[in-house]
Amino acid sequence: MVDLSPLRDAIIDGNAKMAKALTDQALKEGTDPQSIVTTYLIPAMDEVGRRFECNEYFVPELLIAARAMKGSMELIRPLLVKGGVQPIATVAIGTVKGDLHDIGKNLVASMLEGGGFTVVDLGVDVAPEKFVASVQEKGVNIICLSALLTTTMPAMKDTIAALNSAGLRGKVKVMIGGAPVIQRYSDEIGADGYSDNASSAVQLARKLAAAA
Amino acid sequence: MPRVRLLPQDESFEAPAGAALGDLLFSHGVEQPCGGRGRCRGCRVQVVAGALAPGDDDRASFSAVELAQGWRLGCRARVDADLTVALGRWSSPVLADDTPLVLEPRDGLGIAIDLGSTTLVAQLVDRANGQVLGVRTALNPQARRGADIMTRIDHAMHGGAAELTALVRAELGRLVGELLAAHPGTPRLVTVAGNSVMHHLFAGVDLAPLSTPPYEPEQSGEVALDGGALGWPGCAGCPVVALPCLGGFVGGDILAGLLATGMGQDPRPSALIDLGTNGEIAVSDGTRMVCASTAAGPAFEGAAISCGMRAATGAVSTVRVDGDGLAVTVLGGGAARGVCGSGLIDACAAARRLGWLAGTGRIKREDRLIPLAPGVALTQGDVRQVQLAKGAVAAGFDLLLRRLGLRAQDLGRVWLAGAFGNAIDRASAHAVGLLPLPPERVTPAGNTALLGARLALSHDDHAYAALRARCTHIALKQDEAFEDAYLEGMAFP
Numbered sequence: 001m002v003d004l005s006p007l008r009d010a011i012i013d014g015n016a017k018m019a020k021a022l023t024d025q026a027l028k029e030g031t032d033p034q035s036i037v038t039t040y041l042i043p044a045m046d047e048v049g050r051r052f053e054c055n056e057y058f059v060p061e062l063l064i065a066a067r068a069m070k071g072s073m074e075l076i077r078p079l080l081v082k083g084g085v086q087p088i089a090t091v092a093i094g095t096v097k098g099d100l101h102d103i104g105k106n107l108v109a110s111m112l113e114g115g116g117f118t119v120v121d122l123g124v125d126v127a128p129e130k131f132v133a134s135v136q137e138k139g140v141n142i143i144c145l146s147a148l149l150t151t152t153m154p155a156m157k158d159t160i161a162a163l164n165s166a167g168l169r170g171k172v173k174v175m176i177g178g179a180p181v182i183q184r185y186s187d188e189i190g191a192d193g194y195s196d197n198a199s200s201a202v203q204l205a206r207k208l209a210a211a212a
Numbered sequence: 213m214p215r216v217r218l219l220p221q222d223e224s225f226e227a228p229a230g231a232a233l234g235d236l237l238f239s240h241g242v243e244q245p246c247g248g249r250g251r252c253r254g255c256r257v258q259v260v261a262g263a264l265a266p267g268d269d270d271r272a273s274f275s276a277v278e279l280a281q282g283w284r285l286g287c288r289a290r291v292d293a294d295l296t297v298a299l300g301r302w303s304s305p306v307l308a309d310d311t312p313l314v315l316e317p318r319d320g321l322g323i324a325i326d327l328g329s330t331t332l333v334a335q336l337v338d339r340a341n342g343q344v345l346g347v348r349t350a351l352n353p354q355a356r357r358g359a360d361i362m363t364r365i366d367h368a369m370h371g372g373a374a375e376l377t378a379l380v381r382a383e384l385g386r387l388v389g390e391l392l393a394a395h396p397g398t399p400r401l402v403t404v405a406g407n408s409v410m411h412h413l414f415a416g417v418d419l420a421p422l423s424t425p426p427y428e429p430e431q432s433g434e435v436a437l438d439g440g441a442l443g444w445p446g447c448a449g450c451p452v453v454a455l456p457c458l459g460g461f462v463g464g465d466i467l468a469g470l471l472a473t474g475m476g477q478d479p480r481p482s483a484l485i486d487l488g489t490n491g492e493i494a495v496s497d498g499t500r501m502v503c504a505s506t507a508a509g510p511a512f513e514g515a516a517i518s519c520g521m522r523a524a525t526g527a528v529s530t531v532r533v534d535g536d537g538l539a540v541t542v543l544g545g546g547a548a549r550g551v552c553g554s555g556l557i558d559a560c561a562a563a564r565r566l567g568w569l570a571g572t573g574r575i576k577r578e579d580r581l582i583p584l585a586p587g588v589a590l591t592q593g594d595v596r597q598v599q600l601a602k603g604a605v606a607a608g609f610d611l612l613l614r615r616l617g618l619r620a621q622d623l624g625r626v627w628l629a630g631a632f633g634n635a636i637d638r639a640s641a642h643a644v645g646l647l648p649l650p651p652e653r654v655t656p657a658g659n660t661a662l663l664g665a666r667l668a669l670s671h672d673d674h675a676y677a678a679l680r681a682r683c684t685h686i687a688l689k690q691d692e693a694f695e696d697a698y699l700e701g702m703a704f705p
Contacts, residue, residue, distance in 0.1 A: 055574065056574060058574075058599065059599075060572070060700075063695075064699070098425060100425050100689045100690075101689065103698065124425075148507075150362050150363065151362055151369065151423050
């Protein structure tokens with residue numbers, strides 16, 4: 001396989017144009033799409049996450065890198081689907097009912113996608129029933145709930161309750177996040193995990209996927 | 213100890229000899245728009261009894277005639293002996309000398325109320341000439357049910373709405389009673405300016421629409437109550453009008469700000485920004501107006517910052533580059549205990565100039581700190597909080613300008629409302645990218661909610677209704693360009 005480390009660097013630097021061009025070229029040259037993901041995209045996003053955790057990167061750099069990665073993924077995804085490649089897990093993510101904030105949610109979605117997950121983005125102001133339906137219809141293994149307001153946090157609890165009454169709670173892992181959310185709240189409402197940033201959310205999702 | 217007496221509210225208190233008059237005035241509700249730097253005359257006082265020797269700053273700020281009339285800068289004066297002063301800001305009915313607003317003389321007394329989430333201010337006004345006859349301030353008693361508006365909404369939505377309404381109505385009634393006891397008379401009109409949540413809670417309007425998407429108040433119109441029905445002493449039959457909200461979280465306080473700054477009459481493009489936990493912004497192109505609120509978070513108030521604190525004694529309030537290091541001033545002059553919002557913005561601007569801070573916000577110093585004073589330093593996380601807060605404001609401003617097809621440089625003037633807006637160094641705010649305009653085009657406007665409420669006392673009843681109809685509320689969250697603008701706004705220029 002040709003050396004695609006420039007692709008890795010382009011994503012870390014957030015150079016979407018370059019990342020897309022390099023991906024396109026590699027695919028045309030017959031590079032295995034799955035190996036592009038595992039050898040370059042995921043390590044690149046891991047490096048971006050590492051830089052975020054050690055405070056070298058902040059939200060803008062993270063988002064710009066995630067966009068570059070998404071550009072690559074758009075070229076690769078159809079080929080993966082065609083080839084029947086299985087993702088680590090399928091994640092449904094959404095901002096809970098009553099809440100319209102989506103920047104943090106989008107960031108986590110991008111980081112998860114860059115981390116090798118299939119991501120179903122349910123958007124904002126997502127009712128508990130919609131999360132339930134995603135498990136029934138899309139084979140979702142992990143649900144990510146985001147809330148940015150203290151007034152909308154209770155909708156996380158409602159969503160878990162809805163999963164319970166649908167008899168699906170045992171089938172999915174639930175992780176939560178958002179500015180006012182803390183670990184204690186996660187414990188209180190019976191979520192499987194909490195993360196306070198997009199980078200550690202990927203690690204948490206990997207842990208939950210491995211335990212599933 | 214010297215005794216200080218303040219007019220027109222006729223409050224007296226003792227002060228330690230040599231105390232800074234500015235600090236004493238501040239705790240009695242007098243703002244220092246320039247942050248006590250002796251530049252803006254916002255805290256000017258007129259010596260009625262006793263003496264204050266004029267200093268260099270006084271001579272630079274006042275004419276010989278004004279000096280002879282006893283005008284001094286409150287922030288520059290020290291109290292050495294008994295003193296009676298009249299507060300200058302409250303004698304002038306309009307904000308700036310060139311504000312094209314004319315007061316329409318009306319009969320009788322009026323009461324203007326600034327209904328803040330934290331502080332309540334009530335002024336008794338002679339409607340014939342706009343003169344303030346008395347002032348009373350108090351803390352908003354709702355604060356015991358949560359400091360910020362989201363906690364208040366939460367409390368209200370869990371059965372506490374009636375309690376919050378009763379608390380604030382009773383406390384305002386007490387202030388009104390005190391004002392009328394000192395200056396007996398029958399008020400003809402009371403105007404109340406507050407943010408959307410304060411408006412709803414005061415007027416007894418359901419907060420549910422503000423707690424769920426799309427966060428649009430159901431009833432944003434003007435609400436008129438009867439002073440007698442409120443149980444306010446001396447107010448039977450007197451209408452108590454809550455100024456209408458502009459939409460979403462942009463409340464009657466911003467409508468009051470539009471009145472106070474004369475933006476509605478100004479044919480040039482201009483803007484008003486109230487910086488707080490919610491940054492509220494209104495922009496006018498001379499004809500059309502748009503407004504929005506943007507979630508800045510509590511960083512500007514010193515919260516969510518490791519060494520953050522309110523603007524009180526011990527707070528680092530200004531920071532500037534001094535050689536290859538930083539020089540700070542501390543409120544009260546003692547040892548630094550933390551940093552308040554104005555110091556925070558200054559520190560980021562100064563650190564950027566020194567090359568300690570990258571454009572991305574990363575601290576480049578090896579210790580990963582911006583040290584301000586012994587025991588007080590900004591961490592990387594603190595700088596990140598500033599970036600989030602200022603990014604939200606800059607993005608909101610940017611999108612509103614775009615709606616009107618304006619660029620920042622098209623604005624003739626930007627008015628800064630609220631306590632933080634008044635304390636902030638405008639050059640620093642520009643340097644960190646919080647405000648897109650250089651300081652000479654940014655004017656601290658003081659408590660525009662109170663000023664606007666006072667103007668509304670003498671205004672044609674429909675003047676602010678017309679102003680409100682002209683101003684369109686924009687929900688930034690639904691604007692697809694918000695995310696990009698937010699990202700861009702987080703960087704340091």
